[in-house]
Amino acid sequence: MQRRLRRALGLATALAPARFKDRNPETASRVRGRIEAVLDWARVRGYRDGENPARWRGHLDHLLPAKSKVRKIEHHAALPYVQAGAFMAALRELPGINARALDPG
Secondary structure, three states: OHHHHHHHHHHHHHOOOOOOOOOOHHHHHHHHHHHHHHHHHHHHOOOOOOOOOOOOOOOHHHOOOOHHHHOOOOOOOOOOHHHHHHHHHHHHHOOOHHHHHHOOO
C-alpha cells in the first residue's frame, strides 16, 4: 500500500498544475493519458501488476484539480458573418500556402 501511494503521489507531483503553469492544462492531461496508456500496455503484457497510478477516475481526480479549475478557457472570437466575404477576398489576395489552406474554394 505504501508503495502504491508513493507512486500515485510521485505522478501527481509530476502532473501538478505548478509544473504546467505556463502551458495549457490540456498538456498535463495529454501527458497523463499517454502515461496511463503505456502503463496499461505494460500491465497487459505482464511487465507490471497492480493499479495504474496514472488513472484519472477514482485515483488522480482526488489528488489533482480538474482541468477546468486550473485555468479558465479562453476561446477566439468568431468572425461576424457579414465580414466573411471580405475576409475570403482578402485571403485570396495573399501569397503562400497558409492562405490556400484556409480557402475552402
